[in-house]
Amino acid sequence: MTYLSPELAEYETNPDSAIAKSLGVSLRAYLLWKEEEFSVRCSALTAKNKRCKNIVTGGRNVTPNIWEKMTGQYCETHENGNKA
Ligand SMILES: [Zn+2]
Numbered sequence: 001m002t003y004l005s006p007e008l009a010e011y012e013t014n015p016d017s018a019i020a021k022s023l024g025v026s027l028r029a030y031l032l033w034k035e036e037e038f039s040v041r042c043s044a045l046t047a048k049n050k051r052c053k054n055i056v057t058g059g060r061n062v063t064p065n066i067w068e069k070m071t072g073q074y075c076e077t078h079e080n081g082n083k084a
Helices: 006-013 017-023 026-033 064-070
Strands: none
Touching: 006 017, 017 026, 017 064, 026 064
16 A cells, blocks of 8 residues: 555646645636636627637746736737727
């Protein structure tokens, strides 16, 4: 029988949660970070009510920590209140 530390045991059952915890970010942020391909997407809606897919200034290929801090920001277009 092998002994698993609580962290390792968690990694076995829920790797995403364990990784998020070790990075110091929320699980939600970690999952969204992966989903959005490690970049911070603009939070605005386009004129067609679709989520803007532009990447916010300086938000390309960031770490989950930076992603979590930057999320909610707007791209260059929407930063100025424009509707794309
Ligand atoms: Zn935008």
